[in-house]
Amino acid sequence: MKTPFYDIHKSLGAKMLSFHGWEMPLQYSGIVDEHINTRANVGLFDVSHMGRFEVKGFDAYDCLQTLVTNDISKLNDHQALYSPMCHNNGGIIDDLIIYMIDRQKFLVVVNASNRKKDLEWIVKHSKSAVIENISDKTALLALQGPLAKKVLDKAIVDVNLDQLKPFHIAITNIFGIECMISRTGYTGEDGFEIFFDSSEIDIWDKLIQIGSRFNIKPTGLGARDTLRLEAGLMLYGNDMNENITPLEVPLKWTVKFDKKKEFIGKEALLTQQINRKLVGFEVLEKRIARHGNEVLMYGEKVGFVTSGSFSPTMKKSIGFCFVPMHVSANQLIEINIAGKLYKAKVSSSTRFYRRK
């Protein structure tokens, strides 16, 4: 499967990768180069592979309140909320963002790998709400970095971006073309996600053009992964799956047990015996840990790595892993990488990087 920008990536000489059936750009100038540039300047990401569903009608609000663990009653018009969506047993089906356009119209953005699964689940629980899959009708670009706003200021004239708060949206025009922008992202930097009709692919080149004086660079999935890892953001499939609940990873804050409406998974989560937790780690030697590597303490296997990579900002090998509940920050652990044990240290947080 290809996004509307596939030909552009190929023409830029991107090294491509097959990501859950999507032919996506892994890198253009290099993962480390693109990562550092996003933190210093601004990166442009094609994230059109993610799923986008509209949930509409009188029952839309109830439908979503039941489906997710977080509380959408807190939302005002043009505001967004992050939440996991769970099975009855508390296992995570996906993590997603819900954008409230108004009380009868929501946009839900889901992981590319879960498009089909999520759509079927949402439709199953839709009651009389109308669910429309607009993933192919729309394109999605992300502009991320300290200079993202400066770039977007030149493309969007009807909205004062200074007044667009994080996790808020605006329905406006970009280069005169209808769009929705949200102040959201997956990098730990300031940034925006831009939704527009999938035929308007010129928006990519126009952003590159006006962004060139701010050192804008096309940025691929490779850097997207290293950026989110540094920022402490989890990836479904790596850090979360249907055998993991939000209480075992740092998502307890998204489970609003006192929310007025019942939600799917509430009973199971209320009574869950939690016996592992996801923590950040730093490898003390120079090897990179990878998903699935065993974690040992005093020679015994106690957990496993869910995400591991290189942090270009810290120039260290970092990652997330499951450990028993009693393990505290600075605990020394060993990670089995390709049959050899390497020393690592549990971090105080899954968040390695904080923007200034």
Place this chain on the structure above:
Amino acid sequence: MIEEIRFTKEHEWIIIKEGLAVMGISDFAQRQLGDIVSIELPRVGSRFGYMQAMAIIDSVKASSDIYSALSGEVAEVNEKLLEHPEWINQSPYELGWIVKMKPSNMEETELNSLMTTEQYNKFIGEIEKEKEKEGENERVGRH
């Protein structure tokens, strides 16, 4: 003895300089791996057989074993790569050299398996053609 640069099927290069076999990975290999962020080097004095794994490279996306292009004893390793693993990407044949080995018996069979530059270019040309055919877009490392 090899006087010109030769290549293995695993994309290592080897050249004899002042009696020692200098080895590294090819430009094709470094491009496949992407940004290299660390390398685990063998100890000086350790011995390796032909095509035995002697070093490990980590790129952001993958790990890759580096194989010895001949049997011998490690005389010198490029310790600067511990601080500058990116030299393997930037200068795979010069600054990015990995080990220097004292060859033990240079067997005829070992020599014959090594490709000349012309043979290696043809070899990687065929790899690229196959990739195009399969529609395979990404080969991340060798594992």
